[in-house]
Amino acid sequence: xxxxxxxxxxxLGLHIGQPLANxxxxxxxxxxxxxxxxADAKTLSDIADWCDRFTxxxxxxxxxxxxxDITGCAHLFGGEAALLQTLVRALxxxxxxxxxxxxxxxVCARTLTRQASGSIVADGGEAEAIRRFPxxxxxxxxxxxxxxxxxxxxxxxxxxxxxxxxxxxxFGARFSMLLAxxxxxxxxxxxxxxxxxxxxxxxxxxxPIATDTMIAMTLSRLADTLIASMEKQGKGAxxxxxxxxxxxxxxxxIMVETGRPVTRSVVVDRLFRERLDAxxxxxxxxxxxxxxxxxxxxxxxxxxEQRDLDAHVHDNDELSALIDRIAARIGGKRVDVHLxxxxxxxxxxxxxxxxxxxxxxxxQAEWPARVESEPPLRPLxxxxxxxxxxxxxxxxxxxxxxxxxxxxxxxAVVRVEGPERIAMEWWRQDGRQxxxxxxxxxxxxxxxxxxxxxxxxxxxxxxxDGKPVSPNWYVHGLFA
Amino acid sequence: MSGAxxxxxxxxxxxxxxxxxxxxxxxxxxxxxxxxEADGALKGGLARAAIHEVFCEGRQGTAATGFVxxxxxxxxxxxxxxxxxxxxxxxxxxxxxxxxxxxxGLDPRRVVMVRAADVESALRTSADALACDALGAVVLELWxxxxxxxxxxxxxxxxxxxxxxxxxxxxxxxxxxxxxTAETRWMLRAAHSPPGEAWTAWGAPRFDAExxxxxxxxxxxxxxxxxxxxxxxxxxxxxxQPVAAAPAHxxxxxxxxxxxx
Numbered sequence: 001x002x003x004x005x006x007x008x009x010x011x012l013g014l015h016i017g018q019p020l021a022n023x024x025x026x027x028x029x030x031x032x033x034x035x036x037x038x039a040d041a042k043t044l045s046d047i048a049d050w051c052d053r054f055t056x057x058x059x060x061x062x063x064x065x066x067x068x069d070i071t072g073c074a075h076l077f078g079g080e081a082a083l084l085q086t087l088v089r090a091l092x093x094x095x096x097x098x099x100x101x102x103x104x105x106x107v108c109a110r111t112l113t114r115q116a117s118g119s120i121v122a123d124g125g126e127a128e129a130i131r132r133f134p135x136x137x138x139x140x141x142x143x144x145x146x147x148x149x150x151x152x153x154x155x156x157x158x159x160x161x162x163x164x165x166x167x168x169x170x171f172g173a174r175f176s177m178l179l180a181x182x183x184x185x186x187x188x189x190x191x192x193x194x195x196x197x198x199x200x201x202x203x204x205x206x207x208p209i210a211t212d213t214m215i216a217m218t219l220s221r222l223a224d225t226l227i228a229s230m231e232k233q234g235k236g237a238x239x240x241x242x243x244x245x246x247x248x249x250x251x252x253x254i255m256v257e258t259g260r261p262v263t264r265s266v267v268v269d270r271l272f273r274e275r276l277d278a279x280x281x282x283x284x285x286x287x288x289x290x291x292x293x294x295x296x297x298x299x300x301x302x303x304x305e306q307r308d309l310d311a312h313v314h315d316n317d318e319l320s321a322l323i324d325r326i327a328a329r330i331g332g333k334r335v336d337v338h339l340x341x342x343x344x345x346x347x348x349x350x351x352x353x354x355x356x357x358x359x360x361x362x363x364q365a366e367w368p369a370r371v372e373s374e375p376p377l378r379p380l381x382x383x384x385x386x387x388x389x390x391x392x393x394x395x396x397x398x399x400x401x402x403x404x405x406x407x408x409x410x411x412a413v414v415r416v417e418g419p420e421r422i423a424m425e426w427w428r429q430d431g432r433q434x435x436x437x438x439x440x441x442x443x444x445x446x447x448x449x450x451x452x453x454x455x456x457x458x459x460x461x462x463x464x465d466g467k468p469v470s471p472n473w474y475v476h477g478l479f480a
Numbered sequence: 481m482s483g484a485x486x487x488x489x490x491x492x493x494x495x496x497x498x499x500x501x502x503x504x505x506x507x508x509x510x511x512x513x514x515x516x517e518a519d520g521a522l523k524g525g526l527a528r529a530a531i532h533e534v535f536c537e538g539r540q541g542t543a544a545t546g547f548v549x550x551x552x553x554x555x556x557x558x559x560x561x562x563x564x565x566x567x568x569x570x571x572x573x574x575x576x577x578x579x580x581x582x583x584x585g586l587d588p589r590r591v592v593m594v595r596a597a598d599v600e601s602a603l604r605t606s607a608d609a610l611a612c613d614a615l616g617a618v619v620l621e622l623w624x625x626x627x628x629x630x631x632x633x634x635x636x637x638x639x640x641x642x643x644x645x646x647x648x649x650x651x652x653x654x655x656x657x658x659x660x661t662a663e664t665r666w667m668l669r670a671a672h673s674p675p676g677e678a679w680t681a682w683g684a685p686r687f688d689a690e691x692x693x694x695x696x697x698x699x700x701x702x703x704x705x706x707x708x709x710x711x712x713x714x715x716x717x718x719x720x721q722p723v724a725a726a727p728a729h730x731x732x733x734x735x736x737x738x739x740x741x
Contacts, residue, residue, distance in 0.1 A: 316614075329604070336594070346577075370582055375708070376584055378580045378583045381575065381579050382574050384570070384574070480687075
């Protein structure tokens, strides 16, 4: 089956959807490549990245279409005609066959690209412009197109001249909607790939830049402009994105998130420097970047706080700035604060949450108070997964072991306290878990362990035949 | 000795003194640990705005963690604590448990944990953090011998700590002490609970702390106990559990016995 073909093949009379054997019969020296849908989609999305330079609103129209909403952007490129020309030329130079058109509605523009590439239709002229085109240009499903052709309606104009309710009754509301949009009556909204950033600043270069110093300088200048325009509206940035457009069409976007709104360009500058420094695959300028864009995709209203003599507020600011810097360098998921959880299962008692977003909550959290004048009841180091130990025997069936082997070393038990019985939470649906008896143990060397027996003695653990087996022992943590 | 040589020596001495005093100015700020002998050796307590190293064998890791936690609790004085550690050390010795921390009498709310993938990023993060004066202390936890933590890296950390006033604590598990610019260097082992009946409860955490290096005083080796309620170290107690104070209105039983005998 032919998935796609070039112009030469088209001239030979081959068409998409034709079985390969037939095509080979028509043209024995046909060059065939396997279709790679994933790579096609990737290329389309790369082109969409590149198209970001014209407008932030770019939507995919698979398998090989793109919608660009150029409302309010055209004048930046010298008008609609100039924009269209620039775009088509640049893409053609990169080796793509492009057909493009501008119209008041997205569906109309798509119809135009299939029949009259390069045309620009003013508002209100849609119906007239596409009247003569065959129905296939509309992009409706095969069944509808065939059905209409059988009814004797060959062009879009023919269909448009019928009463809409007739078309709807026969071919469904979706088709009549599509037709209405193509004729310029109402518009289907496109769904852009990225949400529209709140603020965008960009810098274009006649001569591509490639050196680190130039990139850093450009970024800091852009940061100044961005912050200045946000300041006017009392906003601060929570998420910033720098996009680097390479001359050969590759676009690299780098994102930085912050824990609290940024209102100083120095901070933006520093965060990006940290981020660029720590990139695993450094920014590759290739032949240079011809455009750098800085956008704030998430912003928050900043309440201007008056600095008082209480240094505490200031400290928290500095701490979160430090956390932002570290997160920009090594990743936000690697910097944690801890929140207590309402459970008595030791491994679930504490939740590690990203510090950027939960710093304030963690500082206010209520931790259970410790019992006065008791030695520590919970270990300082807790294993994520309890480690199995070998216990030869226990003095009493339900009691603690005399000695155990952990990590290939034998530990003789000198002191014991326990058991502390912790039953699993039966209301959770994560399989039946056994009751644990925890013992605090000190060995001959003075090392202190928190070990537990998984399951009551001869009460809970059973083998395949339903006979009780002796439960397993684990080390769960280590005390200081 | 010729005059030129004497004056050269004098110049050098002067230079060294200036370098040393630059540190001494900062080192006046000391925090008492609570253990009187150790405080005496440390000239009043652990110096803030400096780097302190705590070494231990691999399996003594938790004892050393407890000791470092105690030091951090003493020096940070209600300010946030940044704990930087390698991913690997978590597998080897377990994750730092915040409930365990609370049980030691320290505040888990002020702990920010950074999990670095490798030693370089851990060192870089701690150097960054030591320069931030909003913090009370920065703990860098490294497992095993590392080439990257050399004299240069250690000097960098010391300078950062001196300029900001933040205390840096290096927890080096399963590593041998190497030359560094640390103010003090400790070797940690777990100590036994005080003698008592076998198979009875243990008491507060006890450390066998050996002061291997002290830039401004003598070294020593002490058994220290961490008082969870008072949040400080102390001399080891004789009984594992806190003993109730003798009732004031009754005579001491020992005295009574002596009288009877």
